[in-house]
Amino acid sequence: MGTGIEKQLATGLKDKDREFIWHPFTPLVGSTENLVISQAEGARLITEDGQVIIDAIASWWVNLHGHSHPAIAQAIAQQAQQLEHVMFAGCTHEPAITLAENLLSILPGNQSKIFYSDNGSTAVEVGLKMALQYWHNQNISKSRVIALEGAYHGDTFGAMSLGERGAFTTPFWPYLFDVEFIPLPTGDAVDESIQHFKDILKSGQVAAFIFEPLIQGASGMREYAPEVLDTLIELAREHHVLCIADEVMTGFGRTGKMFASDYLNHKPDIICLSKGLTGGAMALGATSCTAAIQQAYLHQDILKTFFHGHSFTANPLACAAANASFSLLVSEECQQHIKRISALHKEFKQRLSGHQGLQRITHLGTILAIEIKSDEKSSYVNEARHRLYPFFLSRGVLLRPLGNIVYILPPYVITDDELSQVYRTLEELLEVINEPT
Ligand SMILES: Cc1ncc(COP(=O)(O)O)c(C=O)c1O
Incomplete structure (x- = not known):
């Protein structure tokens, strides 16, 4: 976590961001505050105030080889x-x-x-x-x-x-x-x-x-x-x-x-x-x-x-x-990463299959998605996203659910440890969801 000065800087930038910028796919009311990202490397984003966040969705599915390669x-x-x-x-x-x-x-x-x-x-x-x-x-x-x-x-x-x-x-x-x-x-x-x-x-x-x-x-x-x-x-x-x-x-x-x-x-x-x-x-x-x-x-x-x-x-x-x-x-190294992620996703899918909090689990190559059971219709506007997104962020993972559907689509260079952290976060979520209230 960052120093007091870094936090002040981040706050100043957030204020200006709110004042001057209109962000895509972002409701102007009720959205989580934008993260100020100042640096990124591999699958990790680093915020202006020093928080490290795993980019588990490859920044809207674009990043293959890690940030700032x-x-x-x-x-x-x-x-x-x-x-x-x-x-x-x-x-x-x-x-x-x-x-x-x-x-x-x-x-x-x-x-x-x-x-x-x-x-x-x-x-x-x-x-x-x-x-x-x-x-x-x-x-x-x-x-x-x-x-x-x-x-x-x-x-x-x-x-x-x-x-x-x-x-x-x-x-x-x-x-x-x-x-x-x-x-x-x-x-x-x-x-x-x-x-x-x-x-x-x-x-x-x-x-x-x-x-x-x-x-x-x-x-x-x-x-x-x-x-x-x-x-x-x-x-x-x-x-x-x-x-x-x-x-x-x-x-x-x-x-x-x-x-x-x-x-x-x-x-x-x-x-x-x-x-x-x-x-x-x-x-x-x-x-x-x-x-x-x-x-x-x-x-x-x-x-x-x-x-x-x-x-x-x-x-x-x-x-x-x-x-x-x-x-x-086309390098052997990258092709191995794709196979590695696919194999890890497959294992994770097996581990989760039959979980009572899940409606559906999908795996294709480096993409894994889970549909969380919901009383509401599954859709982008399902209310669940308001709870899920901050839950993941508070655990250092950037996952941007499509309503009640959470997917992992990482840069191919994500490490086994980072991917394990993403999986653990999802499992933690499922535990929380299943706790009796
Ligand atoms: C299948 C598909 N086609 C087209 C687009 C649009 O791409 P862009 O956002 O770069 O305009 C997307 C974006 O998510 C997509 O998933």
Whole structure:
């Protein structure tokens, strides 16, 4: 814990933060005070007043190799002294070219081009627009899009339209375009979901099908089987529907394989990436597609151009960070970390299974989630989060529950001891919940 001076400094910063800043996904009333983080290393965050907190959710699922990784820091610093940014229309640069090559070397073999943007939402916007214009450029009229109930694809209007009509989007419903939602194909809903999918496909009007492969993140780490997704993609293919995998959360080893799409026999046409792309150090999005998709844009007519781009498209600093992260990711050491975390999660899942305080426990690769029994409906706005978040923080662990769903999704460098501390905190919570009142 910090000295009196450090505490004073932290208080001063918190006051200014409250005065000047509006934070994301943060109710202005009733929220826990923001932590002032002054430093971070590995899986540990250090607050301005000296508290050490384990980042068990990889800072919103972005961090792979630990905070302030020296190799990534050095790559950014070097790049900043050489070329910090240049517009990406009419110009190109080595970091972006190397990154495209790197990404295509690990993406499913049918992917052939990389389009850069800034974050997960824009990677999805690009994927959707690419798919819709693919049909437009061929003068084929197809206007419908299929997504999964419970989906979360980001906060821009297109991405919101593709997502669950829920708490995050209620004020905007009148402005969101129509999307056909099928039930998440899991448990009893598999047959109904496939049937509903087939019924919509029959119209011949479907342009694209978008999904978070194998596991939906923001709606509560809800898993579904690769075999069912394979069936859906196969059906989509038969009906000439483009398939878009939103791998913003699942990419770069999160699910135990490099991409969740690696669990599938039928590969998506378009893949959206962000979060772990730069190892969590810089904002960057990338959308990959097959050669066939780009083919529809190869035209003399300027109106067949893909008119999409952001000022900071393929920012060299972000690409340099991503290339440094790539080298770390493909190393034997990192792949061993992913296996180690997965094995530890598996053991922990077994230890907890059957616990009476639990509604559900999910494990996929480096992701583990528990749904705590609640009298209220399980959802992001479940009141439990108000009690859970401070409970974890008071024990030095940053876990940000999705309502009554608590998940661990750590940087891959988290140590066994740190992970044990996170598990112990969860077990302690379950003991407290089960104590007679
Ligand atoms: C699957 C998925 N897609 C898209 C996004 C949006 O990414 P970003 O927050 O970088 O815009 C997220 C963010 O959590 C996500 O989980």
